[in-house]
Each structure stands twice: as C-alpha cells, then as structure tokens.
Amino acid sequence: MSAPPTARDRRRWARYLVNERAEAHVYRELAARRTGEERDILLALADAEGRHEAHWLRLLGGEPASLPRASVGTLLLGWMAKRFGSIFVLALAQNAEGRSPYDTDPDATHTMAADEKVHHEVVRGLAARGRRRLSGSFRAAVFGANDGLVSNLALVMGIGATGVSSTLVLFSGLAGLLAGALSMGAGEFVSVRSQRELLAATEPSGYADAALPYLDLDANELALVYRARGMDEADAIARAHRVVAAAQSTGSAAPDTSPVDVVDQHEVVGHAWGAALSSFLFFASGAIIPVLPWIFGLSGAAAVALALALVGVALLSTGAMVGLLSGGPPLKRGLRQLAIGFGAAAVTYALGLLFGVTLG
Known part of the structure; x- marks a missing residue:
C-alpha cells in the first residue's frame, strides 16, 4: 500500500x-x-x-x-x-x-x-x-531598431570620450542617425527587391501554353516540364496526357498551372518599399535614443550615464523580442543583445579616450 x-x-x-x-x-x-x-x-x-x-x-x-x-x-x-x-x-x-x-x-x-x-x-x-x-517589414523593423541602438551608441560614446564639446557629440549622433537610417533603408529595398525578382524568375511560366494543342498526344515533352517542377515520372506523364488531350479537344490552351503546390513566397519576403520604410524609421527610432541626453542639454558623465541606461533598456527589449520571434528564451537573448551593444560602446569609448589623449 x-x-x-x-x-x-x-x-x-x-x-x-x-x-x-x-x-x-x-x-x-x-x-x-x-x-x-x-x-x-x-x-x-x-x-x-x-x-x-x-x-x-x-x-x-x-x-x-x-x-x-x-x-x-x-x-x-x-x-x-x-x-x-x-x-x-x-x-x-x-x-x-x-x-x-x-x-x-x-x-x-x-x-x-x-x-x-x-x-x-x-x-x-x-x-x-x-x-x-x-517576416519582411517587421523583421526589418526589429533588426533596424537594434542596429540603430548599437551603432549610434558606439558612435556617441567614441566621439564623447575624445573630450569634444557636447554640441559636436550631438551633431555627430544626428549625422550617424541620418546616415545609418538612409543606408539601412536603401539596403533593405535592394535586398527585398532582388529577392522578389529572384522568386519571380523561379516561378512556372505560360511560355509554351499556346503550343499545347499542336503537341503529339502520345509523345511530347510536356511531361518533362512537370518533372522539372517536382512531379514524379508517372504523375507527370499522366498530367501531360490530360492537358494535351484537353487542349486538342477545345482547340485552345488553358493557362497551365504548376502541378505541385508552390507556396507564394512573395508575401513571406515582404514588399521592397514597406521593408525600406520600416528599416529607415526603426533604425532612426533606435539611433535617436543614445542622442537624447545631449538633445535635452545634458553633457559629460551625466549624459553618458543616461544614454547607457536608456539604451540598456531598449537593447533588453529588442533582444527579448528577437528571442520570442526565434523561439528562444527572451531574457537570455535580451542579455546577449545588451552585452553586444555595451561591448561595442566600450571599444569605441576606449578608442575615443586614446585619441583624446593623443590629440591633447
């Protein structure tokens, strides 16, 4: 018991x-x-x-x-x-x-x-x-924001560490924001447009549809078209026979369709202009955060500390979002993004200190 x-x-x-x-x-x-x-x-x-x-x-x-x-x-x-x-x-x-x-x-x-x-x-x-x-526009938005956070934080930390004026740090940050956002938007546009063109080139065409009524019913290469698209030999031959017979009985060819299920991947890839605009706006929204302390008149250690705090929260948030989208643990991904962002900022800050001392 x-x-x-x-x-x-x-x-x-x-x-x-x-x-x-x-x-x-x-x-x-x-x-x-x-x-x-x-x-x-x-x-x-x-x-x-x-x-x-x-x-x-x-x-x-x-x-x-x-x-x-x-x-x-x-x-x-x-x-x-x-x-x-x-x-x-x-x-x-x-x-x-x-x-x-x-x-x-x-x-x-x-x-x-x-x-x-x-x-x-x-x-x-x-x-x-x-x-x-x-995916598509939303992917561009999430990663664009993260890129803006990291790159502009590294930029303002490096420039600020040289000992230049707060005004120069501010304008350097704004210039980095604009340059990065334009680069991200243009790059995303070219990437998505190129991918959509590549997909379009791989889709079945109706180039030979008009010739279907004139093919030999028992000996034709239409089955090879279907096999090239992924059908097995027996199914391809049977389909070719049906399509040619139907075309000969009507005297005209109905538009041919793919014999296998083809997923329309254009929706997955997204639209070029939408992806470019999302990438531009979200890079800018991320890149503006490190510059906020200088925009509101802070300078020196106070501006640096506030910039690090604001970017830290944002990096944790975007990292957690990426973790959710990828099925990974959100906290782990957030901490990884934080480490990467702060690591990049530490490198440029150290270089800024080095150049500041050299210039001085």
Missing part, C-alpha cells in the same frame, strides 16, 4: 491543477481569435490540458476548498492572449510547454509527460506560421 499524500504533495498537485486550467484558458482565448485549422488545433490543445487537469483532480479527491494562484508566467500569457492573441503569446506558450516538470514528477503519468513534449511541437508549429507572417 502506498503512503498517503503529504500536505506538500497536495500543494504541488493543486499548483499543477491551476496551471493546467490557466493554460487551457490561454489556448481557448487564442482559438477565439482564429478560424479554421488553427482554431481547431488550439481547442484540441485546450482539451488535452483538461485531461491533465482531471488527473490532478483525481489525486486530490475532488475540487479543493482553496487553490493557489497560477504561476505569474501563465497568468501573463492569459492576459496577453485575451487582449492581443499574437505570435508573442504562442512563442511564450512554446517556451512554457518546454519547461514542463512532468518528466521528473513521480505523480505525473508518462503519457502526460509525452503530451507536453508533443504540445511543445504543436505550439512551435503554430508559432512558426506566425513568424512567417511577421
């Missing part, structure tokens, strides 16, 4: 119970903002969390008289799901599913532990759809 559960066991089960309920609530809130297959998947995840909830209820012997609050992270997910329903909620849910304690908890079944691993992959797949939709 197993030992009766301790008060500590019951507290742990109750905590699992409320977290399962909260997670099911998150998935239902997200489902309410979606339609079709994504909605069905999210509702199925909520039902699965309900089965886990039932397990802990059985161990507790029914609904406890009082329950603890759900974890802060789960409550935050529920709040965000109800108000935003965005990719960021799915990314946070993915991280939460990856931290399940059921692998090592003796009171959780092996099925429940396996469920949580599968849930992680399901949410990862849903989040990946959202990440693809957010």
Whole structure:
C-alpha cells in the first residue's frame, strides 16, 4: 500500500491543477481569435490540458476548498492572449510547454509527460506560421531598431570620450542617425527587391501554353516540364496526357498551372518599399535614443550615464523580442543583445579616450 499524500504533495498537485486550467484558458482565448485549422488545433490543445487537469483532480479527491494562484508566467500569457492573441503569446506558450516538470514528477503519468513534449511541437508549429507572417517589414523593423541602438551608441560614446564639446557629440549622433537610417533603408529595398525578382524568375511560366494543342498526344515533352517542377515520372506523364488531350479537344490552351503546390513566397519576403520604410524609421527610432541626453542639454558623465541606461533598456527589449520571434528564451537573448551593444560602446569609448589623449 502506498503512503498517503503529504500536505506538500497536495500543494504541488493543486499548483499543477491551476496551471493546467490557466493554460487551457490561454489556448481557448487564442482559438477565439482564429478560424479554421488553427482554431481547431488550439481547442484540441485546450482539451488535452483538461485531461491533465482531471488527473490532478483525481489525486486530490475532488475540487479543493482553496487553490493557489497560477504561476505569474501563465497568468501573463492569459492576459496577453485575451487582449492581443499574437505570435508573442504562442512563442511564450512554446517556451512554457518546454519547461514542463512532468518528466521528473513521480505523480505525473508518462503519457502526460509525452503530451507536453508533443504540445511543445504543436505550439512551435503554430508559432512558426506566425513568424512567417511577421517576416519582411517587421523583421526589418526589429533588426533596424537594434542596429540603430548599437551603432549610434558606439558612435556617441567614441566621439564623447575624445573630450569634444557636447554640441559636436550631438551633431555627430544626428549625422550617424541620418546616415545609418538612409543606408539601412536603401539596403533593405535592394535586398527585398532582388529577392522578389529572384522568386519571380523561379516561378512556372505560360511560355509554351499556346503550343499545347499542336503537341503529339502520345509523345511530347510536356511531361518533362512537370518533372522539372517536382512531379514524379508517372504523375507527370499522366498530367501531360490530360492537358494535351484537353487542349486538342477545345482547340485552345488553358493557362497551365504548376502541378505541385508552390507556396507564394512573395508575401513571406515582404514588399521592397514597406521593408525600406520600416528599416529607415526603426533604425532612426533606435539611433535617436543614445542622442537624447545631449538633445535635452545634458553633457559629460551625466549624459553618458543616461544614454547607457536608456539604451540598456531598449537593447533588453529588442533582444527579448528577437528571442520570442526565434523561439528562444527572451531574457537570455535580451542579455546577449545588451552585452553586444555595451561591448561595442566600450571599444569605441576606449578608442575615443586614446585619441583624446593623443590629440591633447
């Protein structure tokens, strides 16, 4: 006979119970903002969390008289799901599913532990759809802001360390903002336009459609076209036969379509002007932050300290955002961005001190 559960066991089960309920609530809130297959998947995840909830209820012997609050992270997910329903909620849910304690908890079944691993992959797949939709202009915006923060912080730290006047530091920062934003916008425009042109060159064309009625029904190279696009030989021959027969019976050719499912990647790549404008504006929004202390009249150590503080907060935020978009831990990514940004600023500051001493 197993030992009766301790008060500590019951507290742990109750905590699992409320977290399962909260997670099911998150998935239902997200489902309410979606339609079709994504909605069905999210509702199925909520039902699965309900089965886990039932397990802990059985161990507790029914609904406890009082329950603890759900974890802060789960409550935050529920709040965000109800108000935003965005990719960021799915990314946070993915991280939460990856931290399940059921692998090592003796009171959780092996099925429940396996469920949580599968849930992680399901949410990862849903989040990946959202990440693809957010690429293009949004990608340019996030990385443009981060580039603006790092490059202009390094610039004003290096210039300021030489001992020049605050006015010169201010105008150097503004010049760096404008030059960097223009460069980022132009670069993003060329990059996206080139990628869209490359995609257009790889798409199927209707160059040979007008010749279809004149092909030999039993011996033609149309099947080779379909095989080149990805169909296997048998399916390609069968399709070529159907297309040529239909063209000969009508005396004209209907526009040919690709025999394989081709994902329209133009939407994923984004639009050149939109990406360029986003890159310009967000680089500028990041680059203005290190210059703010000098804009408002500060100078010397006070301006440097405030610039570092403002940029530190911004770097942590953009790093966390990149972490969410990539499915990584937000805090770790934020700290990495902070280290990179401050590392670059430290190098240029040291060089500025060196040149300042030399010039002096």
